[in-house]
Amino acid sequence: MATLVVLYKNPKDTAAFDKHYSERHIPLAKKIPGVKKYEISKGPVMTPAGPSGIHLVATLQFDSLAAIQSAFATPEGQAAAGDLPNFATGGVDLLMFDRRDV
Amino acid sequence: MATLVVLYKNPKDTAAFDKHYSERHIPLAKKIPGVKKYEISKGPVMTPAGPSGIHLVATLQFDSLAAIQSAFATPEGQAAAGDLPNFATGGVDLLMFDRRDV
Numbered sequence: 702m703a704t705l706v707v708l709y710k711n712p713k714d715t716a717a718f719d720k721h722y723s724e725r726h727i728p729l730a731k732k733i734p735g736v737k738k739y740e741i742s743k744g745p746v747m748t749p750a751g752p753s754g755i756h757l758v759a760t761l762q763f764d765s766l767a768a769i770q771s772a773f774a775t776p777e778g779q780a781a782a783g784d785l786p787n788f789a790t791g792g793v794d795l796l797m798f799d800r801r802d803v
Numbered sequence: 804m805a806t807l808v809v810l811y812k813n814p815k816d817t818a819a820f821d822k823h824y825s826e827r828h829i830p831l832a833k834k835i836p837g838v839k840k841y842e843i844s845k846g847p848v849m850t851p852a853g854p855s856g857i858h859l860v861a862t863l864q865f866d867s868l869a870a871i872q873s874a875f876a877t878p879e880g881q882a883a884a885g886d887l888p889n890f891a892t893g894g895v896d897l898l899m900f901d902r903r904d905v
Contacts, residue, residue: 704844706808706860708898727905742806742900747868749875749884753898758808760902766849773851782851796810796855798844800862803829 702737703766703799707759710791718756721788729784730761732777735769738762756791769797804839805868805901809861812893820858823890831886832863834879837871840864858893871899 712718730739739761746755763769772778785793814820832841841863848857865871874880887895 704860704862731905739905740902741905743903744868744901746898746900747872748897748899755898758806758898758900758902759905760806766846770849795850796848796857796860797850798848798860799846800842800860801845803833803841803843803861 703763703769703797705759705761705763705769706796707761708755708794708796709757709759709789710793711754711756712788713790715756718788718790722757726781726784726788729777729781730759733761733772733781734775734777735763735772736761737764766797766799805865805871805899807861807863807865807871808898809863810857810896810898811859811861811891812895813856813858814890815892817858820890820892824859828883828886828890831879831883832861835863835874835883836877836879837865837874838863839866868899868901 709718730736739759741760742758746753746758761769763772773782811820832838841861843862844860848855848860863871865874875884
């Protein structure tokens, strides 16, 4: 299994971000081929020392890192990635990796 | 449910990191109270543009953000957190949040 972690830094306009994310981005992300599970953070994203500067974390599960990379190349993946500049005004980091249980 | 994401940046000595992580840190982290699932990245941590600068991602699942915060206050949580400077020579970011399915 593999994970795509999307880290959205605090946007310039939180209400606009939340509205766009729920109304526009989630439907686009759900169309990405190969997504097995899609979760988002609920409430504050914290560090042990306090607020993190991250507004939202999205975690999408796929079968493999190769499946994530293939998904980005599809029209649906391109549409979801292309939507990021429309609302991720604080910046966004995407991390993708195969994973295993410990 | 809630997630603790631990992002280890590229260490100064990868082999020393990997040895310490597997031999010393995993046993400490497994003792943290309330951990429901513990996974780590396998192989490279990528971005859509290429290497990420992150060497390892650990993901630990708990019942709630409050459970994570309580776990950090236990002796076992303090032991695991206190071990980080022993091997995380590139720096480490910890993010914790409640999550929900989309």
